[in-house]
Amino acid sequence: xxxxxxxxxxxxxxxxxxxxxxxxxxxxxxxxxxxxxxxxxxxxxxxxxxxxxxxxxxxxxxxxxxxxxxxxxxxxxxxxxxxxxxxxxxxxxxxxxxxxxxxxxxxxxxxxxxxxxxxxxxxxxxxxxxxxxxxxxxxxxxxxxxxxxxxxxxxxxxxxxxxxxxxxxxxxxxxxxxxxxxxxxxxxxxxxxxxxxxxxxxxxxxxxxxxxxxxxxxxxxxxxxxxxxxxxxxxxxxxxxxxxxxxxxxxxxxxxxxxxxxxxxxxxxxxxxxxxxxxxxxxxxxxxxxxxxxxxxxxxxxxxxxxxxxxxxxxxxxxxxxxxxxxxxxxxxxxxxxxxxxxxxxxxxxxxxxxxxxxx
Amino acid sequence: xxxxxxxxxxxxxxxxxxxxxxxxxxxxxxxxxxxxxxxxxxxxxxxxxxxxxxxxxxxxxxxxxxxxxxxxxxxxxxxxxxxxxxxxxxxxxxxxxxxxxxxxxxxxxxxxxxxxxxxxxxxxxxxxxxxxxxxxxxxxxxxxxxxxxxxxxxxxxxxxxxxxxxxxxxxxxxxxxxxxxxxxxxxxxxxxxxxxxxxxxxxxxxxxxxxxxxxxxxxxxxxxxxxxxxxxxxxxxxxxxxxxxxxxxxxxxxxxxxxxxxxxxxxxxxxxxxxxxxxxxxxxxxxxxxxxxxxxxxxxxxxxxxxxxxxxxxxxxxxxxxxxxxxxxxxxxxxxxxxxxxxxxxxxxxxxxxxxxxxxxxxxxxxxxxxxxxxxxxxxxxxxxxxxxxxxxxxxxxxxxxxxxxxxxxxxxxxxxxxxxxxxxx
Numbered sequence: 088x089x090x091x092x093x094x095x096x097x098x099x100x101x102x103x104x105x106x107x108x109x110x111x112x113x114x115x116x117x118x119x120x121x122x123x124x125x126x127x128x129x130x131x132x133x134x135x136x137x138x139x140x141x142x143x144x145x146x147x148x149x150x151x152x153x154x155x156x157x158x159x160x161x162x163x164x165x166x167x168x169x170x171x172x173x174x175x176x177x178x179x180x181x182x183x184x185x186x187x188x189x190x191x192x193x194x195x196x197x198x199x200x201x202x203x204x205x206x207x208x209x210x211x212x213x214x215x216x217x218x219x220x221x222x223x224x225x226x227x228x229x230x231x232x233x234x235x236x237x238x239x240x241x242x243x244x245x246x247x248x249x250x251x252x253x254x255x256x257x258x259x260x261x262x263x264x265x266x267x268x269x270x271x272x273x274x275x276x277x278x279x280x281x282x283x284x285x286x287x288x289x290x291x292x293x294x295x296x297x298x299x300x301x302x303x304x305x306x307x308x309x310x311x312x313x314x315x316x317x318x319x320x321x322x323x324x325x326x327x328x329x330x331x332x333x334x335x336x337x338x339x340x341x342x343x344x345x346x347x348x349x350x351x352x353x354x355x356x357x358x359x360x361x362x363x364x365x366x367x368x369x370x371x372x373x374x375x376x377x378x379x380x381x382x383x384x385x386x387x388x389x390x391x392x393x394x395x396x397x398x399x400x401x402x403x404x405x406x407x408x409x410x411x412x413x414x415x416x417x418x419x420x421x422x423x424x425x426x427x428x429x430x431x432x433x434x435x436x437x438x439x440x441x442x443x444x445x446x447x
Numbered sequence: 448x449x450x451x452x453x454x455x456x457x458x459x460x461x462x463x464x465x466x467x468x469x470x471x472x473x474x475x476x477x478x479x480x481x482x483x484x485x486x487x488x489x490x491x492x493x494x495x496x497x498x499x500x501x502x503x504x505x506x507x508x509x510x511x512x513x514x515x516x517x518x519x520x521x522x523x524x525x526x527x528x529x530x531x532x533x534x535x536x537x538x539x540x541x542x543x544x545x546x547x548x549x550x551x552x553x554x555x556x557x558x559x560x561x562x563x564x565x566x567x568x569x570x571x572x573x574x575x576x577x578x579x580x581x582x583x584x585x586x587x588x589x590x591x592x593x594x595x596x597x598x599x600x601x602x603x604x605x606x607x608x609x610x611x612x613x614x615x616x617x618x619x620x621x622x623x624x625x626x627x628x629x630x631x632x633x634x635x636x637x638x639x640x641x642x643x644x645x646x647x648x649x650x651x652x653x654x655x656x657x658x659x660x661x662x663x664x665x666x667x668x669x670x671x672x673x674x675x676x677x678x679x680x681x682x683x684x685x686x687x688x689x690x691x692x693x694x695x696x697x698x699x700x701x702x703x704x705x706x707x708x709x710x711x712x713x714x715x716x717x718x719x720x721x722x723x724x725x726x727x728x729x730x731x732x733x734x735x736x737x738x739x740x741x742x743x744x745x746x747x748x749x750x751x752x753x754x755x756x757x758x759x760x761x762x763x764x765x766x767x768x769x770x771x772x773x774x775x776x777x778x779x780x781x782x783x784x785x786x787x788x789x790x791x792x793x794x795x796x797x798x799x800x801x802x803x804x805x806x807x808x809x810x811x812x813x814x815x816x817x818x819x820x821x822x823x824x825x826x827x828x829x830x831x832x833x834x835x836x837x838x839x840x841x842x843x844x845x846x847x848x849x850x851x852x853x854x855x856x857x858x859x860x861x862x863x864x865x866x867x868x869x870x871x872x873x
Contacts, residue, residue, distance in 0.1 A: 095598070096602050098522065098524060098605055098653075099606075099610075100649050100653060101605070102610055102646035102649050103554050103610075103621070103641060103645050104554075104608050104610075105642070106554045106555045106556075106557040109557040109558050109559045109562055110557045114557075114628045115628075119636060121627075121629065121631035123749050123750040123753070124630070124631060134630070134631070148474065149475055150474070150480060151477070152481075152577060152578075153577070153579070154481060154484045154577055155570060156480065156483050156484070162560035172558075172560075173557075175556040175558075175580045176556070177585075202475055218583065219590075221511075221512050222499075223531060223545065224512060225516045227512040236469050236472070236476060237469070240472030243474055264768060264770060266583045268677060268678055268768070269677050300812070300813070301813065303771045328769070330770055341510075341511055341512065343509060356671050357669070357671055357742070358684075358741050359742045359746055360717050361719065363676050365774050377510060378465045399712065400712070401713050401747065432773050433772065
């Protein structure tokens, strides 16, 4: 607006950018008029419009947290081997749109050459949906990108092929807020100790009534500690969820040995067949063992293998477990079923078996 | 490339033995990317990334995070920047300020390589050179900016048509699936719905004043590729009212290719309401009155089956994760709404504005709208939004007898009156 450099620029509140200016011309021309699709090979989608137009999509995995060199390299590939139009999936895979089938194989070759695995379509393990972790978050119990790197290295083959019973979606979250979301397998931080309170700082840093209100089990109350206004936690009530930590950083929930990892199974966003579902606890108290998290990887591997070997085509993780029963799930994965698997939260009763239906 | 030495040319770099472990293996390594910024990036990127890598390695060693929040914003806006100040700045001073700019992506995440390069150039100049496509709310996350450069980076993004997303107690950045642009299963114009709602409510995004966050997500069908029912306060899901479209010749081809047993096992048996039969001549028959529009059979037989022609949207309200009362999925509040004409879109926009206004007026501090509904009961919410109860809103009617029903007859009369009106309309 103004050329006076001292005056701040008034933002142009443009909102959500119009995607049509960036969209592949074949997508634009056939917007809302597609007919069918199939997958000629893993990592490639073919969509056919009612007009007869065809667009190929080549999907490749990325590390999500990308440096400008990586992005420019992906762009170079897009200019040389594709049509210069890309999009990203909700799981941070990049998709190249290509109108000419002859360009598909060279594009795949170029992506593989540059170290970007082509896959993530159909009955595969797609990229882990994840969070920021130690790299950028202000409350993380663990890292995100590192855990994801390890999991995707392990599951690389399942990304580039479509040999699972159905799609398998993994998420990770670095605290119990669970920004990573629901997953067929969810790898989430689970705190195991109440917050450690720095009473010197609480009065100055925290809005105490707001912190009291934040606690889901009403375990926090105002208190005078060493003559200073602070907060105290009823440790018998505390469920160690960490909800007080974001509004009150002096209530440190993380500890190098008390921050643990839990693995959950059977979350599903889609409405296909069964209704959407939340993930359920499989195992807790795994160590937060950077940089490779071997205990977590081992559990995930066992769950993936059991699902792969036993589920029927099109059954998602939760649907498979519904059929075989939790007893068999815990047997097949060699995980323990404990009192901590019995829900105690509001509505817990609805998760109990109130029938004579049994699995033996 | 692993660091054999802590020397990098003439420059000393922090040793990162923990992170070095994450450079092998077939998956692209974020560590290799960070190191490339440290070693070959723009001068500002190099310094910042060296200390960032140092701090991250420090986190790996101690298994603790070292960022704290604060307040950073750009002129005219109250949100959209995630401030990060290092708690170990004395050891790693160049990344002591490492803020993120949340920037709204084009609806459906479409880009040209040209615009991606422009975004990279801006971020190389003003930020760290590290970008995430995309954060969990859908933002492009430009990670690593000093307080001083935040305004410059935003100004440059804004000049090429990008705007900040949401943060804090505000309308958040929305997401929409690829939808109409490339998917035959899409039941409405996601781009238009996404852009018209968010752009009409931008004030709630840029100047946070809601009780807590409020998220919209737009999925073209019940496959819900943007996870709207779990993750959005306001989920828009495409659906249809008439019959599934069947191309019987393609059904026969599918059966011929895959076999009857496989078709029975994967299509018929998996229909949640047992609404599909395979005829003796290998054609399909669907009981559309029993069909719940789950998308499964259409997903399996992509060439033979497709959503009907009388398409529109459903709206579910109240999805969120655990804090504070536990996980909630959205509740079906609008089973069907047409979304074709300008008037239809205006009606949707108006409804969205009403729900956000209801939330602003009635939610407690730090309460999501799903929790408000839980607290006041769905009937009160429906009454406030002038929505009539509908059997599609429930799995089953109430089982508890603790309810006062002395106006039941008046309510029943309303139902019968609505039924009569609907029949006339049809």
